[in-house]
Amino acid sequence: MKQNIFEKIEILPAYRQVADAIEAQIMKGEIKPEEPIGTEADLVAQFGVNRSTVREGIRLLEQSGMLRRGEKRRLYVSLPGYDKLATRISRSLVLHKVTFRELVETLEILEPNTIAMAAKNITNEQLDRMAKNIEQTEELLEDRDMLSKLDMEYHSLIAEAADNKVFLLAREPAGLLIYPATQYIFEAVPEAPSRLLDAHKKMFEALKTKDVEQARTWMDKHVRDFVKGLLRTGANLDGPIAKPHLDHLLSLDTYL
Template sequence: MSEEPYFRPVRPTRAYEAVVEQVEETLARGALRPGDRLPSERDLMSQFSVSRSTVREALRVLESAGLIRSRPGDPRGAEVLPYSTENLRKPLERLAGRDGISLSELIQFRMILEGSANRLAARLRTDEQVAAIETALERMREAIDEGYAAFSAADVTFHDVVAQAGGNSLIQVCGEVVRGAVLALIEDKLQRAPDSVALMRQSVAHHAEVFEAVRHADLIRADRLARCNLYEYYASYVTEESKPMLQALLEE
């Protein structure tokens, strides 16, 4: 009886990708910490046995990812930067924008994220943060008469303030990226909707419910409101076959 192979076929790797991978592994295990310096370009060329152009391409990729800061000609080498949740933004945006991820998957993920953000805000918010959420809600009301662009910006601010009150920066960054990806797919339909003012007023009413749940520390209601409101707002934009994956998040 033949056995399953232990290994998978390998793909050819460009030299700069191998350099990037090794540097990332070194950073991940803590051998280099924020403020430390990578070896100079010349030393990197020697250690990796690659050309200067390969080293520079690898440094460009690492800098684009927010892992290092590189100054051409600096003899001290590139500086290792502190970790930031912003480092997640670009890869998340690329992932969310891929054709293989459907609108229904993005909406489902947003339901999960915003439900959790609301729950955390209801549990952890301070009086100052409650006031900030209320201010953001009032701005949404004012923006109805100013048109879709102003209202959309006010809506983003409301969600950001709630996420900040929850205290989880990862949820905040992921929420911003997913919200942007969803809007990129359907924004034209929203802008052209004949009942856009009615939709904005409905949205304000939903956000007011969230505010009250957060203000009264009603964790369960705050969580459920996010999921139910998003479903009500976006379900008409997905296929009938996709709706069960969203409805699963509405079940108790």
């Protein structure tokens, strides 16, 4: 008889079984977003387990954004926000030792295609928000931290304007990893803030006139500028993304 051909059976903790059972019903569409699933006491009675087990299972689902608490201690199904999902994915990318080169290669494919779709689908309300972002960027060119935040917001607006949820979700984790890198670039490359502002203005004009090719061209230039800036900071494109990026992601827990 062959030895060690079977894997050990994993017995999930009771709280994980509670969380998995609720999540399965949500994923099947049996319980829809904003529908109530009862209170902790209701779930204790249904699952036949103690309150601490139910509470821990609920905590897992709240952390993932699938449940929220409402009035009278009722629990409701919710849609996980892009910010929560993106942060979790970004952490995984860092822990898997993703390199800047891999990140850049993704941006070179994703960003030009995203803005091309945005040029076709952008709304006047989204253009107004983008114009406000550019105005704030121009006012805060010397504030490196705010500039990085505004840059991340600008690219998120483009992803939103593409009107494709997969593009938006794919872009957000990369944006969280780019955020600390842009701060380094602004410190190392004096002309970087003004070049970023110029590129944002050019892309905005292309989006406003629905000029797909011009939008794509300027996004290509913008990504190449990011790579040049990275190299001027002394970053190793083939090395794993550095610890400060993970520190930044962990700090986001305060706001999510």
